[in-house]
Amino acid sequence: MTGRWPSARLASAWRALARWADAERGDGPPASRVRRWIHATIASTVLIVAINSAVDLLDNHAPVRSLSVLYLLAVVTVAVLWGMIFAILVSLVSVLSFSYLYVPPRGKFDITEPANWYSLLVFLITAIVVSELAARSQRTARASARLAEEQGALRRVATLVAQETSREELDALISEEVGQLLSADLAMMRHYADDGSLRLMGQWARSTRLIASGCPAAVDRVTELIAQTGKLARFENEMLGQRGGDGATFSAVGAPIVVEGRLWGAMIVASRAHDLPANTGARLDDFTALVAIAIANAKNRADLAASRERVVVAADETRRRIERDLHDGAQQQLVALTFELQATQESLPSGIPQVRADLSRVTQGLVSTLEELREIARGIHPAILVQGGLAPALRMLAQRCPLPVQLELEVDRQSRLAEPIEVATYYVVAEALTNAAKHADASLVKVTGDARDGMLRVRVQDDGCGGASPARGSGLVGIVDRVEALGGKLVLRSPPGAGTSVELALPIATQA
Amino acid sequence: MTESCLIVDDSLGFMDAARGLLERQGLRVVGVAVNGSDAVRLAHQLHPDVTLLDINLGDESGFEVAEQLQRHANPSPVILISTYAEEDYSDLIAASPALGFLSKANLSVAAIRALMQRASGYRET
Numbered sequence: 001m002t003g004r005w006p007s008a009r010l011a012s013a014w015r016a017l018a019r020w021a022d023a024e025r026g027d028g029p030p031a032s033r034v035r036r037w038i039h040a041t042i043a044s045t046v047l048i049v050a051i052n053s054a055v056d057l058l059d060n061h062a063p064v065r066s067l068s069v070l071y072l073l074a075v076v077t078v079a080v081l082w083g084m085i086f087a088i089l090v091s092l093v094s095v096l097s098f099s100y101l102y103v104p105p106r107g108k109f110d111i112t113e114p115a116n117w118y119s120l121l122v123f124l125i126t127a128i129v130v131s132e133l134a135a136r137s138q139r140t141a142r143a144s145a146r147l148a149e150e151q152g153a154l155r156r157v158a159t160l161v162a163q164e165t166s167r168e169e170l171d172a173l174i175s176e177e178v179g180q181l182l183s184a185d186l187a188m189m190r191h192y193a194d195d196g197s198l199r200l201m202g203q204w205a206r207s208t209r210l211i212a213s214g215c216p217a218a219v220d221r222v223t224e225l226i227a228q229t230g231k232l233a234r235f236e237n238e239m240l241g242q243r244g245g246d247g248a249t250f251s252a253v254g255a256p257i258v259v260e261g262r263l264w265g266a267m268i269v270a271s272r273a274h275d276l277p278a279n280t281g282a283r284l285d286d287f288t289a290l291v292a293i294a295i296a297n298a299k300n301r302a303d304l305a306a307s308r309e310r311v312v313v314a315a316d317e318t319r320r321r322i323e324r325d326l327h328d329g330a331q332q333q334l335v336a337l338t339f340e341l342q343a344t345q346e347s348l349p350s351g352i353p354q355v356r357a358d359l360s361r362v363t364q365g366l367v368s369t370l371e372e373l374r375e376i377a378r379g380i381h382p383a384i385l386v387q388g389g390l391a392p393a394l395r396m397l398a399q400r401c402p403l404p405v406q407l408e409l410e411v412d413r414q415s416r417l418a419e420p421i422e423v424a425t426y427y428v429v430a431e432a433l434t435n436a437a438k439h440a441d442a443s444l445v446k447v448t449g450d451a452r453d454g455m456l457r458v459r460v461q462d463d464g465c466g467g468a469s470p471a472r473g474s475g476l477v478g479i480v481d482r483v484e485a486l487g488g489k490l491v492l493r494s495p496p497g498a499g500t501s502v503e504l505a506l507p508i509a510t511q512a
Numbered sequence: 513m514t515e516s517c518l519i520v521d522d523s524l525g526f527m528d529a530a531r532g533l534l535e536r537q538g539l540r541v542v543g544v545a546v547n548g549s550d551a552v553r554l555a556h557q558l559h560p561d562v563t564l565l566d567i568n569l570g571d572e573s574g575f576e577v578a579e580q581l582q583r584h585a586n587p588s589p590v591i592l593i594s595t596y597a598e599e600d601y602s603d604l605i606a607a608s609p610a611l612g613f614l615s616k617a618n619l620s621v622a623a624i625r626a627l628m629q630r631a632s633g634y635r636e637t
Contacts, residue, residue, distance in 0.1 A: 327568065328523060331595040335616045336529035343532055370617050374597060384600055387573050392603035399599060 017043070018081060040082040044090045047074035048097060055102055068098050068119050075123055079131035087127030095120040150283070153177040154290050167298065171202025174291055175267075179204045181287070182280055184269035186210055186250075189257070189291075190223055191265035198223065201265065216270050218252035226256050226266040232281040251276050255284040259296045267291060308485035309420070316381070316423050323381040331373055338366045382426055390422045394429055394447065401433045403445050403462075410450035417456065421506050424482050425449075425458055428490065431475045432460035432502040440464025440500055456508045461501040468494035476502065515561040515625075516542040520551040520577065521593070522570045530564070530619060537621035548577040555581055560588050562624060565610070567594040567601060575608050582609040591627055593619060 020039060051074055055067045071094035079087035099109050099116050110116060157177055160170050171189050179187030188203040218235040225233035236251045253276050254268035267288045269280065345359045377383070384393045391409050398405035416422070429447060436445045442464030449458035476492060483490045488506035517539050521527050524546075531541045542558050545551040547569060555563055563581060567574035578590050590610040598605065598613045605613045612627045 327595060332523040332526045332616075335595055335619075336525045338617060339529035339533040339619075343536060346536065367617050370595070371597075374595065374600075378600065382600075383568070383596055384604070387567070387575065387601070388604045392601075395603045396600060399602060 017077075036082070040078065040086045043081070044074065044078055044086060044093070047077060048090070048093060051094075052097065052101065055098070059102065064102050064104075065115060067102070068095075071095070071098060071123065072126055075127050076130050079127050080134040083135060084128060084131035087131045088124060091120065091123035091127045095123055146283075149181060150286065153181045154287070157291070157294055168202070170294075170298070172204065173202070174294075175202040176204040178267055178284070178287055179206070179269060182269050182276070182283060184271045184276065186216065186219070186270040187268070188219065189265060189267050192227055192263060199265075216250035216252060216272075218250045219254075219268050219270050222252045222254035222268050223266055226254050227263070230256050230258070230263050232256070232285060234276075234281060236275065253280045253284060255281060255288040257288045257292045257295065259292050259299065264292065264295060305485070305487065308481075309487075312424075312482055312485045313420050316420060319381040320386070323377045323383065326373060326377045326380070327383070331370060331377070334366055334370050334373070338363055338370075341366070381423075385419070385422050385426055389416045390425055393422070393426050394449070397426070397430050397433055398447065401445065402437050403433070403442060405433065406444065406446045408446070408448045410452075411456075412451065417451065417508050420486055421456060421508050424479070424486055424488070424506065425456065425504060427479050427482065428476075428502065428504045429458060429460055431479055432500075434475070435468065436460070436462040436464060436500065439468065440466075442499070451508060454507055456504075456506045458504045459501060461499060463499050465496070466494045466498050466500055467496040468492065468500045514538060514540050515628075516540045516558070517624075518543045518545065518551070518554055518558060518560040518563045518588070520545045520548075520563060520569065520574075521566040522546045522568075523566070526616065530616075533619065534621055534624075539621045539624070548572045548580060551577055552580050552584075555588055556584060559586070562611075562628060563588050563590045564593050564614075564619075564624075565590050567592055567596065575604050578608050578610045589628060589631060591624060 048071070051070050054070055055064075058067055071091075074094060075087055075091050078090045095116060096109060098119070099113075100107065103110070103113070103116070157170075157174055160173055165173070175187045175189050178184075185206045186204070189201040191199040191201045193199050221235045222233045225235075232253070232255050234251075234253045250270045250272045252268055252270040254266045256263055257265045257267055267284055269276065269284065341359060341363045345356060345363070348356055348359075382393055382396075384396050391411055394409065395407060398407045411417075417425075433445060433447075436442050440462045442462035445460060445462045447458070447460050449456065451457075476490065480490050483504065483506065486506055488504065491503045492500070493503070494500040517534060519527055519530060519534075519541060521530070521544070527544055527546075531544065535541055542560055543554040545554050551563070551565065565574050565578055565581070569577060574592055574594075578592065581587055581590055587609075592601075592605060592608065592610045592613045593616050594601070594613070595616045597615060601613070611631045614623055614627065
């Protein structure tokens with residue numbers, strides 16, 4: 001007892017046969033087509049001989065005409081695996097051999113016997129219908145497998161784009177996906193730059209030796225042709241480029257990458273093992289359409305990020321200028337006015353205490369106006385950031401906070417961070433401290449920060465009641481935009497009863 | 513005793529008003545400078561008893577000018593002044609070699625003398 005049903009054995013035998021038959025089906029190179037014919041001939045012969053033997057065995061137990069049905073097995077098998085032409089041939093051979101060997105009078109094919117013609121007709125119809133159905137289902141299966149493969153490749157590319165992989169890495173990986181998907185030896189992405197030069201954006205080769213031996217001439221010709229026509233291009237059997245010592249020839253197919261209506265570049269595959277299949281161009285085209293979207297997305301994202309950063313920087317610049325104008329203009333003037341009022345007060349003759357008191361009140365008013373102005377100016381742009389940088393600014397915030405603040409900074413005092421980074425960090429800490437003091441019912445706030453490995457990380461943690469939500473009108477929402485515009489991340493964690501933490505991570509470029 | 517004083521500030525309106533105020537209150541303003549290099553040169557020539565130094569000298573930082581003044585052979589005491597509040601700059605004021613800080617709105621000879629006395633008191637003890 002093997003534990004396997006005959007049907008299971010049959011199924012696995014069928015699968016093996018199908019693999020044997022289907023190796024390099026369709027548009028493969030000529031060598032594999034010959035192999036397929038040989039396989040089909042061998043299989044048909046074996047099947048007909050086997051059925052002949054079966055008919056031999058059953059000959060005396062059943063009406064001989066009914067045994068002709070057995071040949072349909074061969075016709076159907078060949079129709080499914082090798083297609084219509086072989087199935088028709090097998091039908092003819094079956095009817096001839098059956099009629100010749102088994103139908104009396106044996107040893108002769110009776111052309112006038114209508115039963116022979118009926119059998120042939122039935123066999124031919126079966127051959128045509130079955131092979132057509134099989135071809136259809138195979139086409140569908142192949143299309144869906146190809147689609148799945150392509151979708152898989154595209155999904156991987158899309159994931160990489162979404163993960164904000166660096167452009168170089170992304171282009172290399174896209175090249176690899178395309179090369180693997182189209183079974184090429186070499187795949188590369190070339191970009192027609194605005195200055196007219198040609199840039200290699202990504203490259204993949206089945207063997208590194210291939211890259212070392214220089215770019216195949218076919219690839220260059222395809223690149224050139226696409227630049228001229230903006231259409232699919234194909235070159236067959238071109239010699240390897242300048243340094244190609246081994247005399248290998250290449251075929252290359254290229255598809256244009258059109259980003260936002262402009263010819264951005266080309267995706268090119270090259271192969272030397274065999275000719276690239278005729279549908280390579282179409283498949284490449286399907287793929288490059290999505291690559292173009294990925295590039296456009298990445299470009300839009302980069303443009304958007306750059307524009308957001310410009311907006312933030314410009315806004316900061318404006319705020320800084322307003323603050324400075326307030327300081328240099330209104331505030332200085334108010335101070336000068338108070339001094340002059342004091343002088344007037346001192347020069348008044350004695351005996352008019354009412355005037356003196358009035359003047360004194362005006363002076364007091366001026367001084368408190370000055371203080372108010374100072375508060376406003378501080379809110380617009382903290383002056384200490386300009387003069388002292390982040391560390392003194394955060395210490396100033398800590399001192400001004402009504403709660404005790406424990407501040408631990410591991411930031412090099414000598415090297416200043418870029419101004420937008422300092423400003424964003426200042427606002428984050430200022431807002432977090434304000435929230436802790438106002439809403440958290442906290443007794444201590446810890447502010448820790450360090451700048452290393454190109455990242456500034458700052459954490460503000462209180463020991464309060466937690467449960468803060470960024471949606472509840474916290475000023476942090478506006479700051480998130482600012483942080484993200486600089487490529488950073490801001491995370492608020494506030495589990496009820498376990499305090500609130502605000503974590504900031506910003507990529508930094510240090511300024512000397 | 514009439515102390516001599518050097519004022520370093522880039523706001524001319526404030527400078528005039530401050531000069532008037534301090535002279536009325538009995539201080540001798542022996543020189544004024546609007547930038548760091550003038551300040552260093554005048555301090556060297558005039559040896560004022562005290563230098564009032566604005567923290568925001570246009571594009572220059574008053575803290576840096578204070579350092580430069582301090583590198584002098586016989587440095588005169590420096591008092592930092594600003595329209596900003598002391599708490600805005602407390603960290604940098606503490607780190608600077610200046611005697612102390614006065615908000616411009618609270619500027620007076622009495623306040624200057626108090627700071628100088630406190631500083632010399634520290635020095636004697």
